Amino acid sequence: MRSIDLNCDMGELREAIDDGSQAAIMPFLSSINVACGGHAGDEAMMSATIEQALRWKLAVGAHPSYPDRANFGRVAMEMPAEAIAQAVLEQVQSLAAVAARYGVALSHVKPHGALYNVAAQDADVASAIADGVSRWSNGVVLVGLAGSIMLEVFRSAGFAVAAEAFADRRYEANGSLRGRGFADALIREPAVAAQQVIGMVEEGRITAVDGSRIPVEAATICVHGDTPGALEIARAVAGGLKSRGIELRSLRPQ
Secondary structure (H helix, E strand, O other), X not given: OOEEEEEEEEOOOHHHHHOOHHHHHHHHOOEEEEEOOOOOOOHHHHHHHHHHHHHOOOEEEEEOOOOOHHHOOOOOOOOOHHHHHHHHHHHHHHHHHHHHOOOOOXXXXXXXXXXXXXXXXXXXXXXXXXXXXXXXXXXXXXXXXOOOHHHHHHHHOOOEEEEEEEXXXXXXXXXXXXXXXXXXXXXXXXXXXXXXXXXXXXXXXXXXXXXXXXXXXXXXXXXXXXXXXXXXXXXXXXXXXXXXXXXXXXXXXX
16 A cells, blocks of 8 residues: 655644644644744643644654744754754754653654755755754654755765655745745645645646646655644545545654
8 A cells, every 4th residue: 555644743832732723633644743942842832742642643753943933943044054953953852852751752853944944955954954863863764855955965864764745835846845925835725735745646746836747756745733724734635645545654764
């Protein structure tokens, strides 16, 4: 049976944890990426998110970012490689310590926001991320944008990697994500998101904003938890995949 991972960034909003909206998405996922203090999250939020994930037996990964809570990690920062590596290390260690209390071993690390986007184009930043994670462990999967240089850098650093694509983001013709400053950057319609994912999985292609068909081959698909209608999007994507005989399987190292 064909399979793919379906992941979501979580532990970013206290209200989403408290009102149950975060937990409501989990039945449709196989992995989660937990904010670990850089752009959002604290020890209590990490604990609550891991407790919720355990109910659905989801793989848990770290979601480190630039240390910039004021901008939710979505603004690129000028930081030396050593500072990036240390920030990533500290965030991953923070989540790993909380997870260990629940007997959970982290399965993967996925950079967040601007750190992710910069690393997709800048090998030095990608190398700094890998360096930071390696100071903690080489036994996790590093997640990066499908078709980007960051995957090559992560692989060269000795990590297993997972190419990622997005259910709820539109793409430029060069394979990069449409910037959030554009009104059409997000896909809010569940059926459209599901169609995009099915196209990725079955055809290895999606339609870019200029109408061109571009190759996108991914091992994991992300639904952002803060996208409007995230629950309906996750439900539609998971349902669409399963209806085509595609199993949801997590990023736990094999």
